[in-house]
Amino acid sequence: MTNRRFVLAAFATTFLLAACGSEPEPQMAPEPTGPTAEELERMRQDSIRRAREAEEARLRREREAAERERQRAAEMARRTLTETVYFDYDEATIRSDTETRLRAKLDILRDNPGVQLRMEGHADERGTSEYNIALGNERAESVIQFLTGFGLGGGRFTSVSYGEEQPAAQGSTEAAWAQNRRVEFVITAGGDGIGR
Amino acid sequence: MLKPGLAANRTHGPARPAVHAARRGRRPPPGLPPIILLAGALLAAPPAHAQDDVAIPGIQLGLAYENLYIPPLAILPFTGPETSREVINEVQAIIGRDLDFSDRFVVLDSLPEGLADEGIQYSLWDQYGADWVLTGDIGEFAGRHFLSIELHDIVFTSVERGRFPLPPLGDEDFRMAVHRISDSIVEWVTGDPGIAASRILFAMRPFGNPSAKELYVVDSDGEDLRRVTWDESIAISPTWAPDGRHAAYVSYKTGLPRIYELDMADGGERAVEIGRVEQQITPAYHPNGEELAFNLMGAGLFRYNLRDECCLAQLVGGPANNIQPSYSPDGDRMIFVSSRLGEATPQVYVIPALGGEATLLSPYRYGQGGYFTDPDWSAVSNKVAFAGGIHRRRVMNRYHIFVADPEVGDNRLIQLTAEGNNEDPSWGPDGRHIVFAGERSNGFGVFIVDSGTGRTRTVVASVRASDTDWSPALAAGPAGAGNP
Incomplete structure (x- = not known):
């Protein structure tokens, strides 16, 4: 059975070759050969590209890491800049924890002269609403005075007072009031340039 | 005491x-x-x-008016054709309540049978204890209703008569028209204006937007509460113009507090453009209705001519906060709040209207502290109301409503409230009642206290209102028919 099949196959091959009408070549096992010059050039180019891409990726990663770090630092700086400061009851004077936070802002503002801030003054609910607007304004102005007192240009700062109208914490407890006697900071210009 | x-x-x-x-x-x-x-x-x-x-x-x-006698007034059931029963009932209900709210009478309206059957017999009413007897008769002519009233003075046996046209029931001006009749009755008896035909502006947070504050208006009897502003911002410090048609207020809708003037009759509004960058708060009209006084934050108190849109002038300057001006009835003087004695002790001062030496009106005592704000000078009675309290061991005492008479030199003050916290007093058109934003054991609200009897009633219950401001008497016409 096997033999018959072989014979058939051999016959078919002979017939096919004859049908082609060409001279039958001697059947040789394909010998392993090196790449052609073309292939070689292509491979060389590929390797260069790969190396370049690897380097670019490495640089990109480095840049991205640096950018992330810069953004992280900028975000930290923004967070420090916009960190709310707090005041005592019916006072607009800068207390010590507020001074620490303002000094941290001061460094960032010096490093980033393009940054402008809006100070938003607030008061707790005690006292009349109109007087609390005046008090919130005093707090905002007191913060601006602190910063300009260290040589920063007053033109970088604006202020608005909301009085007791926009509480950060609800409720009529000392804890809520302490959260509401505050100045919030909004970056109005130069925020994208921080840390560059 | x-x-x-x-x-x-x-x-x-x-x-x-x-x-x-x-x-x-x-x-x-x-x-x-x-x-x-x-x-x-x-x-x-x-x-x-x-x-x-x-x-x-x-x-x-105590009370701002001493030694008041409150005369009993009997109201007989109003009469008229049975086809007008609805109008008759409504008019009688409104007038009865207005006369009660006037605090000028002890209203007797549950009268014994037979007392009114045979006309007004003065000796009978005198025996019954009524000083005044009121009758009302609704008539109809050419499709319009009229109210004829007789006010009998039982003590001096005389009678006052009046006939008043009524808008159709359900008309926008119907209630105000009846209120004006009530005020006529009060004026016949006392010679003083009434409070029935008036409205109250105030600020509160609108439903569904806890960070916003809008203006609302309500009739002085607590009816017809309506929202006035729709800025979705913070609207505060409303103040009626002397014409009863316009009102100034402060809105944060541009981001900074700025003064606007409303037309309460047609809902129009304009920004008060004074050409200054400072935040603007606490407006108050001069009695001439043309000038507005207000605070420019950080700069002091100023006045500005609204009619000619000119003539900005400083009245009070200096480093302290000087806010909340209110003019004397003649416009020659002004009261305001200043922090010049220290941040924690705002006090109420009187100065000449064009600026000058300030005199302390509130009860400052060295070392005691105290917090006195929200002054309002009555255009009618010449008295000043304000709110405040004292600190005790740096803890705030409650806020109460006080009345002072700037014409009396002894600095005598009268405390009108004794419960909860009470702020933003504003005189009514009779110079005797005061509206305020208050707190009671059953909640916050808008209240009216009579400085003559001490009687307090609720105008709007269960709202956290602030910045209450009472209109002058609203005359007929566009102002009275106001549709804010």
């Missing part, structure tokens, strides 16, 4: 007050000095359990 008076009153019971007796040409009952009678009138509002800690030391807890 108050307590002895109260005690005395309880001992003696409801005596026939001296003024009443005098009006009837009789002598006051012996053994009842007027001071006790004053306390009797006072019983209505300040609670009998009033204790020392509700009153500020050195300040009298």
Whole structure:
């Protein structure tokens, strides 16, 4: 059975070759050969590209890491800049924890002269609403005075007072009031340039 | 102080007050000095359990008007064709309540059968104890209703008559038209204007937007509460113009507090452009209606001519906060709040209207502190109301409503409230009632206190209102028919 099949196959091959009408070549096992010059050039180019891409990726990663770090630092700086400061009851004077936070802002503002801030003054609910607007304004102005007192240009700062109208914490407890006697900071210009 | 008076009153019971007796040409009952009678009138509002800690030391807890007698007034059932029954009932209900709210009468409206059957028999009513008897008759002519009233003076046996056209029931001006009739009755009897035809502006957070504050308006009897502003921003410090048609207020809708003027009749609004960058707060009209005084934050108190849109001028400067101006009735002087004695002790001062030396009106005592704000000078009675309290060990005492008379040099103050916190007092058109934003055991709200009797009533219940401001008397026409 096997033999018959072989014979058939051999016959078919002979017939096919004859049908082609060409001279039958001697059947040789394909010998392993090196790449052609073309292939070689292509491979060389590929390797260069790969190396370049690897380097670019490495640089990109480095840049991205640096950018992330810069953004992280900028975000930290923004967070420090916009960190709310707090005041005592019916006072607009800068207390010590507020001074620490303002000094941290001061460094960032010096490093980033393009940054402008809006100070938003607030008061707790005690006292009349109109007087609390005046008090919130005093707090905002007191913060601006602190910063300009260290040589920063007053033109970088604006202020608005909301009085007791926009509480950060609800409720009529000392804890809520302490959260509401505050100045919030909004970056109005130069925020994208921080840390560059 | 108050307590002895109260005690005395309880001992003696409801005596026939001296003024009443005098009006009837009789002598006051012996053994009842007027001071006790004053306390009797006072019983209505300040609670009998009033204790020392509700009153500020050195300040009298009591009433701004002494020795008032409140005459009984009987209202007979109003008459008219049965086809007008709905109008008759509505008119009688409104007038009855207005006369009660006027605090000028003890209204008698549950009368014994037969007393009114045979016309007005003065001797019978005198016997019954009424000083005044009111009748009303609704007539109809050419499709319009009219109200004819007779006000009988039982003591002096005279009668006052009036005939008033009524808008159709359900018309926007119907209630105000009836309120104006009530005020006519009050004026016949007392010679003073009434409070019925007036409205109250105030600020509160709108439903569904807890960070916003909008203006609302309500009739002085608590009816017809309506929202005025729709800025979805913070709207505060409304103040009526003397014409009763316009009102100025402060809105944060551009991001900074700025003053706007509303037309309450047609809903129009304009920004008050004064050409300054400072934040603008606490507007107040000059009695001439043309000038507005206000605070430019950080710069002081200024005035500005609204009609000619010119002439910005500084009235008060200096480093302290100077806010919340309010003009005297003649426009020659002004009261305002200043922090010049220190940040924690705002006080109320009087100055000449064009600026000058400031005189302290509120009860500042060195070392004691104190917090006095929200002054309002009545255009009618010439008295000043304000809110405040004292600090005790740096803890805020409660805020109460005070009344001072700037014409009297002794700095005598009267404390009108004794419960909860009370702010933003504003005089009514009679110079006697005061609206304020208050707090009671059952919640916050808008309240009216009568400085004559101490009686307090709720205008709007269960709202956290602030910045209450009472209109002048609203005349007929566009202002009175106002549709804000």
